Amino acid sequence: DKPQKITVIVFGASGDLAKKKTYPALFGLYRNGFLPAGTQIVGYARTKMELDEFHKRITGFVKLPKDEQEAAHIQKQLDEFKRICHYQSGQYDQGADFDELNQRVRKLEMGIANANRVFYLALPPSQFINVAAQIRKHCYAEDGENRIIVEKPFGKDLDSSRELQAGLSALFREDEVYRIDHYLGKEMVKNLLILRFANVFFGAIWSRQYIENVQITFKEAIGTQGRGGYFDEFGIIRDVMQNHLLQILSIIGMERPVTLDSEDVRDEKVKLLRAIRPLETDDVVLGQYTASADGKEEGYLDDKTVPKGSKTPTYAAAAFWINNERWEGVPFILKCGKALNEQKTEIRIQFRDVPGSIFPGELARNELVVRVQPNEAVYMKMMNKMPGLSFDTTISELDLSYDQRYSDHKIPDAYESLILDCLRGDHSNFVRNDELDAAWKIFTPLLHKIDAGEVDSQDYEYGSRGPERAIEFVRNLGYIRHHQQ
Ligand code: BG6
Numbered sequence: 230d231k232p233q234k235i236t237v238i239v240f241g242a243s244g245d246l247a248k249k250k251t252y253p254a255l256f257g258l259y260r261n262g263f264l265p266a267g268t269q270i271v272g273y274a275r276t277k278m279e280l281d282e283f284h285k286r287i288t289g290f291v292k293l294p295k296d297e298q299e300a301a302h303i304q305k306q307l308d309e310f311k312r313i314c315h316y317q318s319g320q321y322d323q324g325a326d327f328d329e330l331n332q333r334v335r336k337l338e339m340g341i342a343n344a345n346r347v348f349y350l351a352l353p354p355s356q357f358i359n360v361a362a363q364i365r366k367h368c369y370a371e372d373g374e375n376r377i378i379v380e381k382p383f384g385k386d387l388d389s390s391r392e393l394q395a396g397l398s399a400l401f402r403e404d405e406v407y408r409i410d411h412y413l414g415k416e417m418v419k420n421l422l423i424l425r426f427a428n429v430f431f432g433a434i435w436s437r438q439y440i441e442n443v444q445i446t447f448k449e450a451i452g453t454q455g456r457g458g459y460f461d462e463f464g465i466i467r468d469v470m471q472n473h474l475l476q477i478l479s480i481i482g483m484e485r486p487v488t489l490d491s492e493d494v495r496d497e498k499v500k501l502l503r504a505i506r507p508l509e510t511d512d513v514v515l516g517q518y519t520a521s522a523d524g525k526e527e528g529y530l531d532d533k534t535v536p537k538g539s540k541t542p543t544y545a546a547a548a549f550w551i552n553n554e555r556w557e558g559v560p561f562i563l564k565c566g567k568a569l570n571e572q573k574t575e576i577r578i579q580f581r582d583v584p585g586s587i588f589p590g591e592l593a594r595n596e597l598v599v600r601v602q603p604n605e606a607v608y609m610k611m612m613n614k615m616p617g618l619s620f621d622t623t624i625s626e627l628d629l630s631y632d633q634r635y636s637d638h639k640i641p642d643a644y645e646s647l648i649l650d651c652l653r654g655d656h657s658n659f660v661r662n663d664e665l666d667a668a669w670k671i672f673t674p675l676l677h678k679i680d681a682g683e684v685d686s687q688d689y690e691y692g693s694r695g696p697e698r699a700i701e702f703v704r705n706l707g708y709i710r711h712h713q714q
Pocket of ligand 1: 449468
């Protein structure tokens with residue numbers, strides 16, 4: 230199932246994203262045999278450098294394992310990989326430089342008229358449209374297919390997002406655009422479609438009749454760490470909730486797509502998003518972290534890259550209400566924060582109490598938990614008899630922990646999975662423009678209030694579970710018992 234011959238052109242090849250994600254993912258695909266024969270990769274950036282120097286950088290992009298033999302093997306593959314990696318420096322606003330790039334790519338295509346091109350924009354959003362315009366004018370393959378990959382942030386609110394979309398859609402057709410939300414490339418997020426629609430028992434209980442609430446939690450145990458400048462412009466809602474967590478919500482909440490075709494899947498997601506009521510001030514609790522209790526970790530405002538006195542939230546909990554037959558009255562609670570007590574992303578579906586219980590005492594509720602990271606797992610919390618002569622009930626787990634069940638399977642990086650999808654021309658795990666629009670509609674009124682300083686925020690200590698108010702907020706939504714956060 231390999232994609233066709235392709236040239237990948239990485240803009241921003243000397244930058245952070247290319248280093249951390251794009252090149253390691255391309256190399257991962259290469260060494261596992263997923264790049265079609267003849268694939269070439271051209272890095273483009275402003276930094277002038279010789280190919281040797283660029284190749285040295287690529288070596289630095291890849292982390293080698295401790296095992297010497299394995300490391301030697303990977304090193305050998307890396308040397309081969311470098312042979313297909315080229316580099317060209319140029320400005321982002323000079324047509325002549327893009328012309329030169331085009332000549333270069335043509336040569337690499339060796340006269341194949343319908344060779345395909347993937348343009349990967351690993352660039353800050355301020356450069357998107359200019360670069361896309363230069364590509365369209367100078368580097369567009371007239372006979373082959375063109376695909377352009379862009380990364381978030383896709384605007385800051387509905388208007389700015391629409392402006393960006395309008396700019397892009399004047400240059401590329403929607404089916405040529407691949408908007409990355411890397412959470413859609415994560416193994417456990419991709420698994421959701423199968424869990425929901427390939428199992429008869431989940432399908433049967435997936436509604437307000439049996440589900441009490443859904444919680445999607447994203448916790449990081451580190452602060453902004455020098456990325457405060459970027460982060461402060463966006464805040465945690467735009468950085469994580471509006472995209473990564475909302476994507477998960479839409480897959481959990483959507484109806485069954487007619488087929489697995491990417492447009493069918495995305496149609497359902499859009500429908501679900503459109504049924505969500507836009508957030509109001511009462512639907513959300515915000516927080517900002519201060520220094521850790523022991524004083525070892527600095528607070529958000531101590532980060533030198535953060536503007537003095539910034540009110541930008543680093544934590545948010547919000548309740549989403551979906552106005553449809555399946556979900557009315559079921560809160561979807563999304564929580565995300567930096568500098569918390571642990572690093573974890575998980576989805577927790579809490580079921581209702583057993584009606585008319587015949588057992589003494591309070592029963593723990595059933596829960597389905599999907600741990601996205603770390604330690605990928607799916608487990609069900611359920612009641613069981615305590616073994617022995619008593620007839621006591623106890624809460625136990627049906628546990629599918631990946632490190633045990635799939636110990637011989639490597640879980641690919643999200644970027645590997647997404648780049649491969651793009652090479653295959655599969656849009657399922659990319660964000661469509663109307664999906665983006667619907668997502669921004671939910672958040673924009675609230676974000677404007679937050680930006681205007683009209684929404685309170687509560688401090689929480691670095692390394693804590695978040696602001697006290699958030700814990701209370703979740704409790705008030707009816708989520709109290711038997712739950713370790
Ligand atoms: C990014 C955010 O999109 O996702 C970061 O900008 C965040 O702030 C990151 O740390 C989390 O991704 P992952 O894959 O490490 O969970």
